[in-house]
Amino acid sequence: MNVSQRGAGVRFALFTLAGLALFPFIFHAIDGYAGLATQIVIVSIASIGFNFLLGYTGLLSYGHAMFYGGGGYVAALLLIRLMPQHPNLWLAVIGATLAATILALLVGALAVRLYGIYFALLTLAFAQMIYFVVEQAQDWTNGDDGLQSIPAALLPIGPYSIDLGTALPPLALGPFGNLSDIKLWYIVSALALCGVMIGMRALTRSQFGEVLTAIRENEERSSLIGFNAAAYRLAAFAISGALTGFAGALRALYDGSVAVESVGIERSGSLVIYTIVGGVQTLLGPVLGTGLIMYLEAVLSAHISYWRLVEGVIFVAVIIFLPAGIVGTIAKRFSGRAKDRALLAKSVSTGSSK
């Protein structure tokens, strides 16, 4: 990496950190609450994972909830069954992520050789299978009632075991609420999201990401210059599943419960909606989309019963009028303007040299 590239990377990291640090307070000012902020941050990780598959690999998976909910259930089960006395956050989350990765490799091995619609249907099929298995395996998953009262996980750092439910010390911040609104959960989740965003940025710019983009742009040519498209797709699917499972695990542990809906078709659909509205093929798009829609859901559901209808209308409107999503459309405007400015500058300078 040359200096300017590294500079851009550092700027991105700082920008992300700053944004995440300010987020809950600005959120409070617009009538959100800290709990929702944490949930948004966690689900954003899942959306980024989903976007990696759709935006950068070009594969639409209609069953990503199997990773999200699957991760949640595995994390919950690990805590309930294996470590009820010493609930360890690391182990639960890592175990869940590992399980999601293995599931992704298994499903992916079967699915990645199939074209567009068949891929979407196969992922849907597996997700539905898992949904019904989860619903029926009462002994393990408690069926429709879900797993409640998951033991609050503790994060062991060195000799300390930190309860993430602890709030920060109180400090009044005027219209931005109070510092004690923020629990340690938010800090951990925000750091995780920051790490994921930095990692995703690096990944898309890496050699692996470059080949993935090439395969997405022209698969036939990519195969015939020697790239194994199926292998790349499988790897991308595994990464995507891992990220989504990681998010699902965090969410289950944060909520303290996991429900069968988390592996359901609506959850899969939500991830699709968040990502498309925010902007596929952008880094910030999935995050923005998640925040926007989840916030709307929270606000609207308190006042009207048909908020999902509004969500659907927004979704269809974005597909038709803003196919690049909100962030994507803004990015195009800016890069278009930058090009115009460059052209203008060039013509001005040649004009003045006369």
Added chain:
Amino acid sequence: MTAILETKGLGKSFGRFAANADIDFSVAQGELRAVIGPNGAGKTTFFNMLSGTTDVTSGAIFFKGCDITRLSGTRRVHLGIAKAFQTANIYPEQTVLQNCRLAALAHTQGAFALEVFRRSDRLTDVDALAERAIEQLELSGVAGVRSGDLAHGDKKRLDIAIALATKPEILLLDEPVAGMSRDEARKTEALIRKLASSMTVLIIEHDMDLIMGISDSITVLESGSVLANGTPAEIRANGRVQDAYLGGHSEAEIES
């Protein structure tokens, strides 16, 4: 001379339609072989079987003596068989240089590499390979141009450059000068002849002057099977070829 690429009884059927039947083919290392024939003779299908794009219905293909009939197209590229398409198949959003770098990258890193941490711009051998291919096809002037914006002829040459950047031993060119102006075709013809000095080249072409001018030997296909094999002079004099192509008149008659 040893045959670098051979087929025995090669055939391809789509349902009951036999696009290719019972082709015995052999080309030696370093040869420039033209494959010609009237439309519908099965030339592109034959090439597609050689490159791995199309499955083989019957027969076998041998590369340097090894049976590659069941190998995927991707594997064959790494063995050294590269193809340029009939309709230029490129990455339109990327620059000419990036197009070739991708091919060079595939050659260098292999079919799959989980290089999630490294950026590829530090790989100097990839750059060198890509730049060499661009030079050989005289595209250095447009190296930084978005390839979708190129003129048709440049796109065709880019397609060849991409294939070249995989460092092939055999280059399969499917109508490399189709749609080019006469001058461009001449220029490209000269470039191809230079390429042929360091590798084996197979060309499908309709341009008779081009073929007669640069080929070491010619294979004529008709209705999916081999009609004749020989040097340009032998083929020109072959009565059956004249019938198939020119309806019974010799080339000399037509020209006069």
Added chain:
Amino acid sequence: MVALSQALLNGLVLGLIYVAIAVGLTIVFGTLRLVNFAHGAFYAIGAYIGLVVAQNWGLGAAFIAAPIGVAIFAIILDRVLLRPFYGKDVTSQILVTFGIALIVEETLRLIFGATTQQYPALQGLATSVAIGPLVYPLYRLLFAAGVIAMLVLVWLFMERTDYGLIVRAGVRDRTMVQLLGGNIRQASTIVFAVGAAIAGLVGAAASPIYSIAPGTGFAFLVPSFVVVVVGGLGSFWGAVLGGLLIGELQSLTTLAFAPAANVIIYLCMALVLLLRPQGLLGESEVIRQ
């Protein structure tokens, strides 16, 4: 033995519903190259129109109003929203039709509420018929007969009429049909509307058997995709075969081991996609890479 016969008949009824929905899906895909995730919405709209009309004007009127209402909706949808998406990449199609399905489902929920509705009393048809030792609801038998008759009509339409010919040719080679002057645009709209109407009619007719809820559309859509995959995307008889197969499979599994009933159909789809991706009767188009 009685339980088995009952399960087989139930499977037939369920299977015929799947067939009806799948036929519309598969024909639309074959001709318009449109993957329509909103097809279940046609079923649901038909069911609700049927409910409203039946409550006020009786069952007969419902069976007329439902398909017509749904066909109108489908034509509007086609003209206003879906035209630009025909032939576009599959992902965009899935997304926009999914969005439409979502909107429809939520609108139905808004209008009719989220609870499941029961059909008004069937009056004379609510009796059961004795077939040997088995006692089976008359309505279900009539329903099955009705759907079969409808499918015969659809088959005749496809095989014997000019529109059907254009449609079948269009499945093979769309461009050629256009070049030959066939009005594929008009034929396509008609096919789309017919496919929707079938789903709507079945939605209305099946509601006395399976109750109605806003989510019914999607609940029947997903298994219908399974049917289409198993039978073969684009094949009429594939949809028939697949639908009956899946319906019976689901019904028999419910009898044998109820918890597996839903899982098994997805297992079936996964197996087909892996072993014979073009489906039982589908054409071997490019599905694998």
